[in-house]
Amino acid sequence: MALQFSEKQKKLSSALVNGPLSLDQLAERTNLKMSDAQEELKFLMQLKLVSLQGMPPVYALKDEVANELKHRKMIELTDDNTFRVEIMIEVQGVEEELVKRQSEKILENLAKEPFFKIYSKKVAPIEKVDEKYSTYIDVNLSVRDFRGMVRLMFFYGPASIEVIKPSKIEFTLNDFQDGLVDMTDMVHAYANYIMGILNRKQIEEFNAKLFRGVGNAQHVKASQGKPETKENPSVDDLPTI
Known part of the structure; x- marks a missing residue:
């Protein structure tokens, strides 16, 4: 960052x-x-x-x-977006040219978004790590509202994000509602995709461990006791996706 x-x-x-x-x-x-x-x-x-x-x-x-500062000040004159952030997006692939094209596509899509205004962007040199090629994109941008922030996080999946401003956040009920609705739709879309690539046995194992974890959490809350470590599923317990 x-x-x-x-x-x-x-x-x-x-x-x-x-x-x-x-x-x-x-x-x-x-x-x-x-x-x-x-x-x-x-x-x-x-x-x-x-x-x-x-x-x-x-x-x-x-x-x-x-x-560069003059350029940013010119953008600020017409920028009434709520948030100003800096993000880092990591791009990986098995082919160098594929990583390059994907990075260009991400920047192109960000620039087209009505929710965002781009202040600066920088793509790091592509490097080969083991059998993969990787790079990262640093983008300084403003985001219109909470709904736009949800879109940024879900669709572009930044590896890290720094909120530059504001120091205090206020948004309308409609903005909050729209953002939550979008978030719900995206979570369901991801869940449907994941369920589509798991076989029946993996789904059953995943659900069993998921609900076992929920049951343990409820038990702890009711008894105020400390659950045994072996009863709590860890990341390693989940099926490989």
């Missing part, structure tokens, strides 16, 4: 988007103490995101960083 920046570092970077500034100017525009601003700028310089130029010295964002 992306490197985490402090609020002070974000303020300084934002102030530098439109051009170089001296330390005095940066401190004034960000309402930071000069000592704090200087300390944060040292960190940004270590990452080679900011450079110190000229005499008298001024701080400047690297061109590619400034251009």
Whole structure:
């Protein structure tokens, strides 16, 4: 996932988007103490995101960083989506070309989604691990609402997700209801698919262990006792799917 920046570092970077500034100017525009601003700028310089130029010295964002921030700010002007997240999607396959095409298809589909707005995307170089090829896709995007978040998680299955904002979430009853309905439909679709590829014996074993686990949980709640480990099914006990 992306490197985490402090609020002070974000303020300084934002102030530098439109051009170089001296330390005095940066401190004034960000309402930071000069000592704090200087300390944060040292960190940004270590990452080679900011450079110190000229005499008298001024701080400047690297061109590619400034251009990327301007690009994101332009998107934000018309973005009223509720959530901003960064996700990592892993792609694997037995053929390198297949992994490449699948990665391109995922990005194409994300861009078409009315629920999402893409801020940035990056595909890692494809690597061969044992007999498989793999890569990962980092995407910074906004999501319209709770229903859109459900769609993102179920259809794209990110290996990890970082919520950038908001710090507090509010959504309407209709949005919550629509998201739960979509979630129910997707869970049933997955269940039907799994049942379709298991044979009768595997289904019976799966159901027996599943309901045995439910029974154990109810027994523990009623007795407040601790169940024996052997009575609780683990992941290893489930049939291979």
